[in-house]
Amino acid sequence: MKSPLRHACGAPPPRTGDELVVFTDRIANAVRLTALSPAAVAKGLTPNLTLADARARFPELVAIERDHAAEADLLARIVAGLARYTPMATSQPRDGAMLDISGCAHPFGDERGLARDLAGRLKAGGVTARLGLGDTPEMARARARFGALEGDILALPVEALEADAATTTALRRAGLKTIADLACRPRRMLAARFGDLALRLGRLLGEEDRRITPERALPPIFALRRFAEPIGRVEDALACLEDLLGQAAVSLLDRHAGGRRFIARLFRSDGAVPLLSVETGRPVRDPAIVMRLFRERLEALSDPIDPGFGFDCVRLDVPATEPLAPAQTGLEETRDPAEPLAQLIDRLAARLGPHSIRRAVPLNSHLPECAAMLAPPGEPGAWRRPTDPDPPARPLRLLDPPARVDVTYGLPMGPPRRFVWKGQAHEVARWEGPERIAAEWWRRSIAADIWRRRDAEDHNLPLPPGAGGLTRDYYRVEDADGHRFWLFRHGLQAEKGRPGWYLHGLFA
Incomplete structure (x- = not known):
């Protein structure tokens, strides 16, 4: 659902609807109108008109320079407030927000009930909004900008495709003025003449759904287990930790991510919380690999963990993650040749400490003594040297x-x-x-x-x-x-x- 904002944030809104208020931007060394009040639109003013021409026609015009930072702040606050409807909400600068309301409309009856509630809340907050419903983000955006809430998509103008100005002009010169004029044409001809126009048309007609990426941060990955009676052995706590790693691995797989840091907290019944932390050089989600690192870390402790009167809770946190694509685990499985070395480095870091191992990280400098620095193996380099087919021969x-x-x-x-x-x-x-x-x-x-x-x-x-x-x-x-x-x-x-x-x- 699309709700483009029509309220400029550079100054407070006008007191009455009869005032001619416009907001301006400097474009190509000229001050032009970019946002207009309803009264200014009724007088015939249009966006992209120069401020000098507008003042010549209406001397009483009130012109305010747009504050884009304030507009972005308002849009971010609106998107944050949309969490009451769905967690899948994102902004579309400069003046739009998109919501995926699949399965979220039942508290309001249906999608139209949700749209009425949203429109009322925006109006109460002083925001003028136009809403649109659609099966795809592009369909909802087109209805919000050029039609009604559920208007006929075929009756919209070709501007709803949001193609570049040259493509839109060429379509109108060819007599193709509405979406209906394009929908009956062969897509292959449109693609050959206008590039991605056929793709835009398919998304607008609901033939292809491009999901939105929500701005709301995903919740942190953790797993927790409580015990009815405290357990008195560290090995039993490690067995529980292995089960928690399996649960965390499922969450990581759903996000196509791997953990770079794992923290295990063992809550004793007397209030003490021993902590074990391991880091990996590359993202992983295999419970066996992480569990081996935890055991290496436990054996390297100078002061072993004392269970005391027992542990009544075990918690696993994965505070640092990175993207990790699913890997094939059968038939002609190909193993990364660098994986054994990465596992060896992780084991050494778990046993000796992460700051006991260093690797050379290239830096953005052509001076030999400044071209690299030593960093922990798990810390990525800020800059990568481009591959040179014939680098100069230099000593190691x-x-x-x-x-x-x-x-x-x-x-x-x-x-x-x-x-x-x-x-x-x-x-x-x-x-x-x-x-x-x-x-x-x-x-x-x-x-x-x-x-x-x-x-x-x-x-x-x-x-x-x-x-x-x-x-x-x-x-x-x-x-x-x-x-x-x-x-x-x-x-x-x-x-x-x-x-x-x-x-x-x-x-x-």
Whole structure:
């Protein structure tokens, strides 16, 4: 059911219905009318008319700039209030709300009774609304915008399809002005000429139902079991917890989700509540996997759980979930090759603690020392490096900080010929490069100050204006003994009088 709001929220409504009140927006460098009072519509004013033209015709016009934030707040409060009718309610900005009232109309007699009750409540709240009923969201929306509550859908204009302006204009020029004119045409011809118009028409006529997504948050997943008499063994509580995991798995399967965090609370009869918590690197809903993690966590406790006078209640909560599609469990079942590693990481995290294991998470930086960070295995990275078919060869082991080396080179900006590291000289037999990496010019990083302090002998040379550091030229070199190194020249001649050389990494 569709109830588009016709009340602009930028200011209080007019005191009487005779005042010419319009609401304006700046569109394409012109102030235009976007919402009108009934009196303004009766005078012949239309949306998209410029405010100057409207004032020339009606000098007494009251123009108010629209407050879209206030309108969005009003719409959110209306959608929240629609929970009295159905939990399946969602907003359709800027001025609409959609309700799925399947099976919810019996307290009001029928759908028309529910619509009358809703219209009365909106009117009492100062909201002018138009309602529409339909078998699909598109049908209800079209009746609310262009027809009556249950008007003839075939008599609606083609604008009810809500296609783009060019498509609507082309339909009218072809003489197709109503939905009835389109319904009798072959859908294949409409699809070939107007793209998704045939799909829009099918949804409007009720041939395809596209469900709405409610804005009301789903209730948290939990399972609870109480005992008539307290149970005195931890193993009995774990057996109950396994049954609760099975119940939670059913709820997760219904939502096509998997748990990332599971919390078990064992309520003792004396008021103490021992707590067990496990986390997983990937969403799971298999009770056996989660139960094994709980047992690993229980065995790793330095202070075992004391049942005391017994447990009279066991509660399982799943506070963190992620989407997880159903998987095939028979015939040619294909197992994810990364699943054994993920289960091993979860077991180690349950036994050693989630902060005892780290993984490298890529970051949005092209500087080698800032390109990754260590994070717990269950924490997703905020940014993923795009797949590069030919990434530059870089060592897995980096020195922190890079080691200063003495380099001998043939040309000032040429490759290294010989370098000394830790008192040992290395003759360069082969080299590749340079791979030039510029500084992050958009921000002055702390790394730039660190490089200043390291280059104490060149401290009097300023950085380029607006730069966050110096340019680096990286070389992959191999000495006469076959050892491979990653060296870079820090700074160009235009940036620095005497560039320094550093060893940043070692190849295997």
